[in-house]
Amino acid sequence: MPRLFLLDGMALVYRAHFALIRNPIRNSKGINTSALYGFTNTLLTILENEQPSHLGVAFDTSAPTPRHLKFPEYKAQREDMPEELAAAIPHVKRLCRAFHIPVLEIDGFEADDLIGTLARRAESDGQFETYMVTPDKDFAQLLAPRTFMWRPGKQGADREIIGLNELPEIWGVGQPDQIIDLLGMMGDAVDNIPGIPGIGPKTAQKLIAEFGSLEGVLAHTSKLKGKQKENIEAHADIARLSKDLATIITDAPIDTSWEDLVLSPRDDHAVKDLFTEFEFRTLSKRLFGDAPTSSSPPSPTPKNADPHPSLQETFQRLTDVPHTYHLVDTPEKQAELFLHLQHQSRFCFDIESTSLDRFEARLLGIAFSWKAHEGWYLPTPDPTSLPPELSALLGNAAEKIGHNLKYDLCVLHRHGIEVAGPFFDTMLADALVAPDRRHTMDYLAETLLGYSPIKLTDIAAPPSASDADDLFSLAEKKPKSKELDIAAIPLATLAEYAAEDADITFQLAQHLRPLLVESDQERVFSEIEAPLLPVLVHMEMEGIRMDPSALQEIGQTLGHRIDALGREITDIAGRPFNLNSPKQLGEILFDDLKLVEKPKKTRTGQYKTDEQTLSSLSGTHPIIDAILEYREITKLKSTYLDALPQHLQASTGRIHTHFHQLVAATGRLASTDPNLQNIPVRSTAGREIRRAFVPKEGFTLLSCDYSQIELRVMAALADDPSMIDDFRHQKDIHTATAARVWGVAEKDVTSEQRRGAKMVNFGIIYGISAFGLSQRLGIPRGEAAEIIDSYFKQYPAVRTFMDRTIEEARDQGYAETLTGRRRHFPDLRSSNATIRGNAERAAINTPIQGSSADMIKRAMIHIDAHLRKKAYHSRMLLQIHDELIFDLDPAEEATLVPEILGLMETALPLPGHVPILVEHGTGPNWLAAH
Incomplete structure (x- = not known):
């Protein structure tokens, strides 16, 4: 019997795009090819393994459908199609045309309706086995003796064929048309179909099993009781509308004939051109047996794609x-x-x-x-x-x-x-x-x-x-x-x-x-x-050596503080509640205390109580700062004080973290098992943890820390004379900045002005906005905007550097460090202002933070070689951002420390002869040395 395959193009490209949303496939031009690759992989799997005789691919159009006319809120909650996905769809259609596969689309009808119409027509004709290719379970309402669903496998599994026999197991009903009765009662959050309040899948299944259909339920509400009876009677019209919205149209005006859908030979030239354009070398080899011919980076197979046995067979073994x-x-x-x-x-x-x-x-x-x-x-x-x-x-x-x-x-x-x-x-x-x-x-x-x-x-x-x-x-x-x-x-x-x-x-x-x-x-x-x-x-x-007794002491102190904060918070709240429950906390803050007139909510309707939300409310009520401190200390205790002893290596009695060179996009080192990079340095509790890191017997700890290195790199890259002059004269850069921004003498700079200047200095590196500065300083947004404007008037070369960096990165597709390390930014050309803005801030930060990372890596290479060449007993132990930690032999201190400082200061000379300063200290533990 001929085999008709009808592909839900929209569902398949959405599935491929979002399956790889955390790690998208991009070609060497930075174009996101996840959707096109995933769709192509599914198409080839069908062509290679399923022997289709007829094939078509259906797509939605932007025109409203009858469902939108009946219920304007239909699918209204869905976010706009991602820009990169929208850009991919024309290329998916190009691919279909290259394979001589009809693209099916009609204004006013969804892809589901076109597939439903053709599937019903094929079942009526009785001459096809029909396979609806889609991950969407709602298509099960169209199942028939010769009509099946073909669902792509997940995470490497084989595809799934769903027929009438599988219907009860998947949906809990016996007949395909009862699926729309189910949807009419329980609704569909994905498509914003309302359904009846309080009726979920299990209740709907029981009601249909008893009464046969939605209409049967509505006709026998007298047999129901309580709130369920009340809800169903009150929302009967909504239920009927929901069933109508969930029903796939099977009489769409599509004039495609079976002859139009007959599978015909592909246009190999057009397919190869498309594979070459998007750098699909693995797919090209799969289809044509071509070995990779270009030396440019090949397009990777998707991390979460559906590898099928047929794909594996194309590889040599x-x-x-x-x-x-x-x-x-x-x-x-x-x-x-x-x-x-x-x-x-x-x-x-x-x-x-x-x-x-x-x-x-x-x-x-x-x-x-x-x-x-x-x-x-x-x-x-x-x-x-x-x-x-x-x-x-x-x-x-x-x-x-x-x-x-x-x-x-x-x-x-x-x-x-x-x-x-x-x-x-x-x-x-x-x-x-x-x-x-x-x-x-x-x-x-x-x-x-x-x-x-x-x-x-x-x-x-x-x-x-x-x-x-x-x-x-x-x-x-x-x-x-x-x-x-x-x-x-x-x-x-x-x-x-x-x-x-x-x-x-x-x-x-x-x-x-x-x-x-x-x-x-x-x-x-x-x-x-x-x-x-x-x-x-x-x-x-x-x-590095740890002092278990210090860890225990610090842990006990934090434990007592956590208990005290818990009592303080519940006293302020006026009633006990679970401090670790976002839901209960939200009710306390916004229902009981009414801290915000219109509090933000999550998609599930729960009040937002994340750190960003609470930080924006800092200072407005005593409970907020107490909760923020409670969260910080609780996290520190569980992440470090409770966990660090588990990382002690029995054979050495020391902690041996794993360093990772290229996890961070800017090239900064990361560490895991345990992560020592994230121990807070600004909070008292975070600093206390450093007291537990101690030298080996007979040694002292040495800390060497680049001073304000990212600001120095920015001054060098921007070639800003004022900032460079401040560094050359060893001025306090934040005081000097405050004096320039507020137009006062350096001796007259207040602590608040210096704090504001410090926030702007470091914030500029990360593209801080007036809104962000206003939140951090607790000042009106207009005042924050004036500070930023004044900053750029005093340091115009910094503004020029930022604009130039964004423009060059947009033209080249990447930003780079002083050593030539590159980070690509395809989103710089995005028409979405939020996405583009994030990419612009990252592009500005890359040459600054990346050059700083390259500098300390080069310093580490030179210092390690120096220690071994001269057979010093001192050893380099840790790198924490801009800081290096050593076990220092006191007998070597006078000679070695100046050598280490010199190697750090000369590791990567900055343009414009901007001076590099390394501060250092020694002590019986990390806190004392830093």
């Missing part, structure tokens, strides 16, 4: 590619491997271990590759007695290639092997080349090489209870999976898996090198990110 992998299981083979490695100017290595915990991982072996399709695997049955030649080879001057090398370097460090650079980390390289996509090795192999590596889940089994110490929880280094028993994998199997990893990573490096050059990121990679790798390894493995 190990069995498809001639290869030579060696298991180094004899002394002769080991000697041969080491001899080869001695003659390589670069080689890839990849370790296999039993855990992602750097301190628990047991080394199982190391794979090597220096030629495509060739690899070697050296097992290490006794990791406590490794071949001495191994340490020498990994410590030689050859370039070492790997993926997420920091993990490998940490484990090898733990096993007594120091790996020497230079390094080429394919994960870091790809993060610079294509920051918006995933960077796992398997994903990049499929995206860049058209190759699907062996999956660890295919060769390893879950661990037994007795193997608790041999777990490999797949995370950053491998695809996520449950814990697996790596040690139990047969040696020959593990050798092939490991050698393939090294081989593919070596090939990825060869592919990424020209992309770094083409994207002008080679300098950032080779001078900053790659040399920083061993520095972070040294810092992570060194860790």
